[in-house]
Amino acid sequence: xxxxxxxxxxxxxxxxxxxxxxxxxxxxxxxxxxxxxxxxxxxxxxxxxxxxxxxxxxxxxxxxxxxxxxxxxxxxxxxxxxxxxxxxxxxxxxxxxxxxxxxxxxxxxxxxxxxxxxxxxxxxxxxxxxxxxxxxxxxxxxxxxxxxxxxxxxxxxxxxxxxxxxx
Numbered sequence: 001x002x003x004x005x006x007x008x009x010x011x012x013x014x015x016x017x018x019x020x021x022x023x024x025x026x027x028x029x030x031x032x033x034x035x036x037x038x039x040x041x042x043x044x045x046x047x048x049x050x051x052x053x054x055x056x057x058x059x060x061x062x063x064x065x066x067x068x069x070x071x072x073x074x075x076x077x078x079x080x081x082x083x084x085x086x087x088x089x090x091x092x093x094x095x096x097x098x099x100x101x102x103x104x105x106x107x108x109x110x111x112x113x114x115x116x117x118x119x120x121x122x123x124x125x126x127x128x129x130x131x132x133x134x135x136x137x138x139x140x141x142x143x144x145x146x147x148x149x150x151x152x153x154x155x156x157x158x159x160x161x162x163x164x165x166x167x
Contacts, residue, residue: 018068018108019048040101047071069109069150076105077153113151115160121147122160134165 016024026041051071052061063071079102086095113121125143129136140161145154 017062018065019063022048022068022108036097036100037104040104043101044072044075044105047075066149072105072109073150073153076102076109079105110151112153113148118148118152118157119160119164122157122164126161126164131165134162137161137165140165 022041022044026038026045029037029041048063048068048071049059051067052063053059055061055063055067057063079098083095083098083102086092086098122140122144125131125140125147129139129143131137131140137158141154141158144157144161148157
């Protein structure tokens with residue numbers, strides 16, 4: 001129509017933060033009466049509120065996506081450890097429940113780096129720093145983790161760095 005201006009695409013479609021997406025998904029799961037999903041998302045929303053309070057934002061504070069991803073990564077790790085503990089204790093039902101919660105949380109995280117991609121990053125960082133032994137492992141780990149963020153588990157990175165520096 002004459003006289004109207006269209007908004008640029010970046011303004012026409014508002015971006016939704018990861019925090020808001022989780023809360024929206026929680027409301028949708030509640031409407032769908034999906035009890036396992038509601039339970040899992042309520043726990044992660046509580047963890048996000050706790051983190052917001054720790055960061056001085058208050059319980060209604062919004063966390064940026066990077067912080068939300070770190071919280072989710074921590075929750076996935078907790079659920080995986082709990083699933084392993086339940087499985088070792090012969091409690092398969094609880095282990096499956098914890099594993100399902102971890103899978104729900106992982107859906108909000110970026111895809112994990114493949115072994116080849118991660119090894120290439122580790123090799124490049126080691127070459128850049130001139131690291132040649134296990135004494136430099138801390139510095140290499142710090143640089144690699146800063147680059148990969150939540151796209152690789154710290155234990156996995158540590159094992160690959162150690163193998164490269166020691167072996």
